[in-house]
Amino acid sequence: MSFDLFNPTEEHRMLREMVAEFTTNEVEPQAAEHDIKGTMNVELMRQCGELGLLGITVPEEGGGAGMDTVASVIVHHELSKSDPGFALAYLAHSLLFVNNFYYASNAEQRERYMPKVLTGEWIAGMGMTEPGAGTDVLGMSSTAVRDGDDWILNGVKTYITNGCEAHCFQVYAKVDGRITTFVVDRDCPGLSTSHHIDKLGMRGSTMSELIFEDCRVPGNNLLGEVGGGMVHMMRNLEIERLALAAMSLGIADRCVEIMVSHAHERKAFGQSINRFGQIQKYIGDSYAMTEAARCLIYNVAQNVGPDVRNRIGSDAAKLFAAPVGKIVADNAMQVMGGQGYCREYPVERLWRDAKLIEIGGGTLESHQKNLTKDLSAKFRQ
Amino acid sequence: MKIGVCIKSTPDTSSRIQINPGGDDLSEAGVKWATSPYDMFAIEEAVQTKEATGGEVILFSASHQDTSKEVRKALALGPDSAVCIQDDGLAKADSLSFATSLAKAIEAEGCTLVFTGKRASDGNNIQVPAMVAELLGWPHVSFVTDFELDGESFKAVRAVGGGVEEVITGNLPVVITAERGLNSPRYAKLPMIVKAKKKPLATKSLADLGLTADDVAPIVTLSNYEPPAERGDCIILEGDAATTAKELVRRLREEAKVL
Numbered sequence: 001m002s003f004d005l006f007n008p009t010e011e012h013r014m015l016r017e018m019v020a021e022f023t024t025n026e027v028e029p030q031a032a033e034h035d036i037k038g039t040m041n042v043e044l045m046r047q048c049g050e051l052g053l054l055g056i057t058v059p060e061e062g063g064g065a066g067m068d069t070v071a072s073v074i075v076h077h078e079l080s081k082s083d084p085g086f087a088l089a090y091l092a093h094s095l096l097f098v099n100n101f102y103y104a105s106n107a108e109q110r111e112r113y114m115p116k117v118l119t120g121e122w123i124a125g126m127g128m129t130e131p132g133a134g135t136d137v138l139g140m141s142s143t144a145v146r147d148g149d150d151w152i153l154n155g156v157k158t159y160i161t162n163g164c165e166a167h168c169f170q171v172y173a174k175v176d177g178r179i180t181t182f183v184v185d186r187d188c189p190g191l192s193t194s195h196h197i198d199k200l201g202m203r204g205s206t207m208s209e210l211i212f213e214d215c216r217v218p219g220n221n222l223l224g225e226v227g228g229g230m231v232h233m234m235r236n237l238e239i240e241r242l243a244l245a246a247m248s249l250g251i252a253d254r255c256v257e258i259m260v261s262h263a264h265e266r267k268a269f270g271q272s273i274n275r276f277g278q279i280q281k282y283i284g285d286s287y288a289m290t291e292a293a294r295c296l297i298y299n300v301a302q303n304v305g306p307d308v309r310n311r312i313g314s315d316a317a318k319l320f321a322a323p324v325g326k327i328v329a330d331n332a333m334q335v336m337g338g339q340g341y342c343r344e345y346p347v348e349r350l351w352r353d354a355k356l357i358e359i360g361g362g363t364l365e366s367h368q369k370n371l372t373k374d375l376s377a378k379f380r381q
Numbered sequence: 382m383k384i385g386v387c388i389k390s391t392p393d394t395s396s397r398i399q400i401n402p403g404g405d406d407l408s409e410a411g412v413k414w415a416t417s418p419y420d421m422f423a424i425e426e427a428v429q430t431k432e433a434t435g436g437e438v439i440l441f442s443a444s445h446q447d448t449s450k451e452v453r454k455a456l457a458l459g460p461d462s463a464v465c466i467q468d469d470g471l472a473k474a475d476s477l478s479f480a481t482s483l484a485k486a487i488e489a490e491g492c493t494l495v496f497t498g499k500r501a502s503d504g505n506n507i508q509v510p511a512m513v514a515e516l517l518g519w520p521h522v523s524f525v526t527d528f529e530l531d532g533e534s535f536k537a538v539r540a541v542g543g544g545v546e547e548v549i550t551g552n553l554p555v556v557i558t559a560e561r562g563l564n565s566p567r568y569a570k571l572p573m574i575v576k577a578k579k580k581p582l583a584t585k586s587l588a589d590l591g592l593t594a595d596d597v598a599p600i601v602t603l604s605n606y607e608p609p610a611e612r613g614d615c616i617i618l619e620g621d622a623a624t625t626a627k628e629l630v631r632r633l634r635e636e637a638k639v640l
Contacts, residue, residue, distance in 0.1 A: 014454050014574045022568055052571030065571045 005298045008070060015071055019078040022051065031083035034204040035349050038196065040089045040165055041204065042123060048090060049120030057099045057239070057306075062110060063118050064102070069239050069304040072099075073246040073297060080250025082346075084353040085204025087250070088360075091243050092161035092205065093117070097124035097170050100236040103306050104170070104181055104223040113168065113183065122167035127157035127184075127210045128233065135366040137233070142173040142212065144180060149219040151182060153190070153212040159360075163208030164196050171210070172229045179229035183221045190215030201352030237362065238304050238314040244361045245297045245318040248325030251350045252290040255325075255332035258347055259283060262336050273335070282331040290328055293321040312374045318357070319367035325354035382436035382553075385492035386427045387483050387513065388420040388455055390448040391503040400606045407606060409446075416451050419498025421458075422559035425566040427496045428459035430530055437461040439490050443482045445472040449582060457569035457577035464490065468587040475599035476504070480512030482597055485590040488517060492554075494535075499524050499558040514556040521556035522549050526563055 007013035026047060034041050048054055056071050058064025065071070072095065079087035098117050101124075102110065116122035133139040142155025153173050160169070168185045184191060194209035224232065260283055263274035273279050300313035329351040333340035340347045358364050392398060393413040401408050416424075427438045440455055440463035442448045452463045466482045487495060495514075500507045507523075514521035526546070527538035533553050540560060541547045569577075587597060616632075618625040634640040 010450070010453060010578060011574055013450075014457055014569060014577070015571065017454065018457075018569045018571070018574065050570065051568055052573075056571065060572075060575070065575055067571070067575070 005295065005302075007074075008302070011067065012070055012074060015067070016074045016078060018051070019053070019075050020081075022047075023078050023082045027079060027086060028082040031086065031204060031346070032343070032349065034083075035085060036203075036343075038198060038203045038206065040123075040162065040206050041086060042120075042165055044086060045089065045093060045123060046120035048094075049118060053090075054094050054120055055098055055102075055114070055118040056094060058102045058114070058118070062102055063114050064098075068301075069242060070298065070301045072239060073242055073301045076243040077246040077250045077253075080247040080353075081254040083204050084247050084251055084350065084356075085202040087247050088202045088356070089162055089205035091240065091247070092125045093120075093123060093166075095236065095240050095243055096126035096161070097166075097168070099239060100126060100232060101170050101183060101223070103235065104228070104232045105183070108220065109183065109223065116167070123162055123165045125160050125162035125166040125169050127160050127169050127171040129157060129159050131156055131158050135363055135369075138179070140172065140174065140179070142171070144173040144175050144182065144217075146175075147216070151217045151219065151222065153182065153184065153215040153217055155212050157210040157212075159197065159207055160193075160210050161205050161207055163193050163210060164206040169210060170223070170232075171212075172233060173212075175226045178227035179233070180226050181223040181229045181232045182217055183223055184212075184215065184217050185221075188215050188217055200355065201349070202356045203352075234311070235306065235309070238309065238311060240361050241314040241318040241367075242297060242301050242304060244357050245293070245314075245321035246301075248318075248321045248323075248354060248357045249290065249293050249297055251325035251354050252286070252293065252328040255328045255347060255350055256283070256286050256290055258345070259286065259332040259335040262332075262339070266336075279335055282335050286328040286331045289324045293317075293324045296320055311370060312378070315362070315367040315370045315374075318362065319364055319371065322357040322364060325357055326351070329354045382434065382494065383490060383492040384427045384430055384436055384438045385441055385487045385490065385495040386420070386423050386438060386455075386460065387441045387487075387495065387497035387509070388424065388452070389417045389479075389498075389501045389503070390414045390442065390444060390446070390451040391417040391501055394418065394502060400608060404606045405604060414446075414448070414451055416455050417498050417501045417503070419500055419502070419559055419561070420455075421498075421566040422561065422563045423496035423498050423557075424455055424458050424460065425564045426528055426557070426559055427494075428567075429564060430494070430528070431459070434530055439464060439492060441483050441486050441490075442466065443471060443474070443479050443486075445469055445474070449584070452582060453577055454569065456580045456582070457574045458567060459573065460580075462581040463583070465582060465584045466587070466590065467584050470587050470594045470597055473599050473602060474597060475601040476506050476508035477512055477601075478597040478599050480509045480516055482587060482590060482592060483509070484513045484516035485592055486585065487513065489590065494530070494553055495519075495556045497556070497558055499560050510556050510558045517554070517556070519554045519556055520551060521558070522551075523558045524560040525557050526560050528557060528563065 055064030060066040117124050144151045144153045171182050171184045190213050192211045197207040266273045297317045300317045304310045332347045393415040396412045399408045438460035440460050443466040464486050497510050522537040524539045525537045529536045537549045
């Protein structure tokens, strides 16, 4: 049998079919409602827990599925064909917290948190970005100082996905200038969250600030060693970027499907509009760039894992794929004209959702910066 | 107790069905295969029965093709093992060919309860389940919408049309065919998908079952396929309900001559 880049094993293929079926039956029908309200569907997240999707990259002995980055990419890809907003909430929970936490934590910490977050009983998120430190993550100003057995955290994290619902967060703060990782429960004294930050797209997930005011965190909530935060952060950013790229691909796939179908059915001047060269350019270009993104993302995903670093690949995949979702959604809207612009059809929602991927998990500019640095190092060796 | 489920790999309902040049058979090129939709209700009922009463669930498929992909996917829904009968001798199989091979395999595994879909979504013959039961010497209940098992006794509810239900009670062994509404098939949970690859899947030839090509030689052969006639233009009748109803009846009687 020939090698299938997109479903390298039988399990990957079955996973894709299961998530596609779940997406059609359960995710699609709720997407528009949560987009309008700007709310995250907690029950749907718990259904993902029942299906075993929340710990997809966690080894079986840790209660997860023991699958790889390709599997995570498949789930984000399929979910985003219907609801990129919910897929973003899923990403924040399953990757920014669960995957990150598992590889940074010790056995006692896993015992306390994993059963709750693998089922979705607890929703989780991650706090890295600050009002004064986005791409310049090393410039973060949140601090942690030791106080007896505890740690005292101060600072503000912003644009935190799942901030409104989450029961716990993985948080980065500096200890004597060194970035260090903590797990912080919502009920830790001194932690509060801001109002829900309203946004253009990805409205099936929520966003808020995390405000730490002399927040007291138990000593056994330090993850790894003091100063270990950079490793945790960078290791997780690679799979996160591929998942975001896969979300863009999901948006593009759905938009290609919609525009092709619309261009066939829609008649103007006595014929289907797909007979017109202008429409054919939108369709042809959209398909070609979607396929290119698909190949790049899945190719890189084969070589990203907890022990396999591939920042060049993951930055390149997200840099290329992020605009593809946005451009293809825009093309679909142009092909559909007024229908594409109206809320009766999903294209305008996908169009709004797509923009985030050029910003979140690393701006396009940060990927260009990283690639230049890494490629310079590579070719000057 | 061993519970069998007969499943069939059929073209996915979204597949475009095409006829071979010459019209002697359907083309299998580009077809995406999937377990027939009604068989999904049968799998779910078997797994629910096992969860309630214990035992094991064995899947059975029969084809000239390799059905292991679809069967492996079905194993992720909870059955314990599978027997795939794969033999070139089934290339032109009719309902009795399939039933003969399935009944042999079911007998060999020692099942006492068998579920299957009420019909397969390709041939739509609604013959194999009854034939399997007959060959095994068992009763069968078709189009079941509710099933209960209490020890060796079962109660099956079947829809008989017009909103009327028939309740049938009896003792195992029995073949049950699943109607829509019997249950809601579950999704394959990810841990079950991972476990599915480790579940036993035995591929057997007709000879392995003690059958010869003559035993499964088809009685019915389909030799000429034609696409359905193109649908004519749709006629929209104008006017109020009374006028259009009268005109519709007239056209059905005088033009279509179906009344």
